[in-house]
Amino acid sequence: MLYSKDFTVAICGGGLCGLTCAVAFARAGISVTVFEASTFSQEAGAGVGLGPNAIRALKGLGIFDAVLAQSDQRRPAPRLFSFVSGKNPHDCIFDYETNCEDPVALAIYRPAFLEAVLALLDPSIIMFRKRCTSLNVSENGKHVLHFADGTTHEADLVIGADGVRSVARRYVIGDVPRNPLVYTNTVAYRGLIPTQDLQEAGIQTDLTKRPICFLGLGKHIICFPIKGATVINIVVFMAEHDEPLQSELPYPWVKPVSQDELKDSCKDWGHDPMIILDHLTNPSKWSIHALDPPLQSYVRDKVVLVGDASHAMLPHLGAGVGQGFEDVFVLVQLLTHPQTQKSNLCDVLARYNDVRPPRANDVLQASTRTGRLYDSFRSSAQDKARLQKELSGIWEAVWNYDLDADVVSALEILRRSNVF
């Protein structure tokens, strides 16, 4: 087969970002192989929300229409949060408004997203059950991926898209005194509830029109409608923000829990959250991990990180995978450029590294601050006024970002430094 570039690419991890990246490279005629640890049959059926910037990146990569077709929305639509007191009488604290020109979002099941993207790929370029255990450089200057089954694979460029527990990250950060992946003292209980069940039980807050966030002290509940508002997706967050961060917890991080454990921790909440918890049968508990401190560099040699491998963050702005798609968009623009070739790969990756860590790490830190904000409501009028002010604009920097300008400035530097 004739390829458009004189270098080969191996993608470690075939999740949301890895597969998106693979589609763009394969379409550009680049030799690419994806190594995925799982078979996707164990894929967690969680939903993921894509904001305006994530949608723009997917459109720029030419895969948005395929993703939309697999979602249960006909088109992306505004999803602006309403913040409500977790205690009776569930006063509205703040209805989010935005100045974003295209304030639309899409909620999709992870398996549906993966199915949409897999359908765009030649199956022969994806290797399943290939868990990468380490990376190194061979004598001929190529990178070698070592797999749990004892096999290896060589490539000129490795993209680490292997998620929060990334092996590629270990290569990129090298020997550091402390693993930056930490348990955030945050747990999320997730579940789905038929809307009709909540209505029949007498819930007063309308959960069918827009996402609702019940605010409290040390906890908050996110509710958003899916499947044409026939089902409500629930995530109950509880956090101990002032506890020192702990090192990575033993796996698994997602466990089934009893409903009683959950209800016990929320006894002080009002009427509507109690109805929600009563109906959250078989919840799963997620121990949320993130990078702290954020990585200053996403690149070492010809290994480059995208997605959670580079900036695993708390999910409070619903922005994690959007940052991953922004990574992929920038990387694809630079690597598929007609003048990119094997001999200048390090210079090109350095420009990716100029623009992505500052942007994604800003969003990571804003997500942490947002979690503290959501968990700080003491049910007083004074607090309501404070929160109205502090919640105003929290998504603007995430959604209104000019990614094209980053690509233009990276290309300009490559031209000025005579790389291109």
Ligand SMILES: Cc1cc2nc3c(=O)[nH]c(=O)nc-3n(C[C@H](O)[C@H](O)[C@H](O)COP(=O)(O)OP(=O)(O)OC[C@H]3O[C@@H](n4cnc5c(N)ncnc54)[C@H](O)[C@@H]3O)c2cc1C
């Ligand atoms: C409770 C919760 C709610 C969230 N809500 C949102 C939201 O609404 N919006 C949003 O944008 N983000 C959200 N996120 C974050 C989002 O899920 C992640 O940012 C996103 O999945 C990252 O995509 P990724 O491709 O980097 O990693 P993943 O999707 O995790 O993919 C990594 C892939 O690599 C594979 N892999 C792992 N290790 C290896 C290895 N050693 N070798 C080979 N393959 C490997 C895995 O099997 C997996 O397929 C949420 C997260 C949580 C926990």
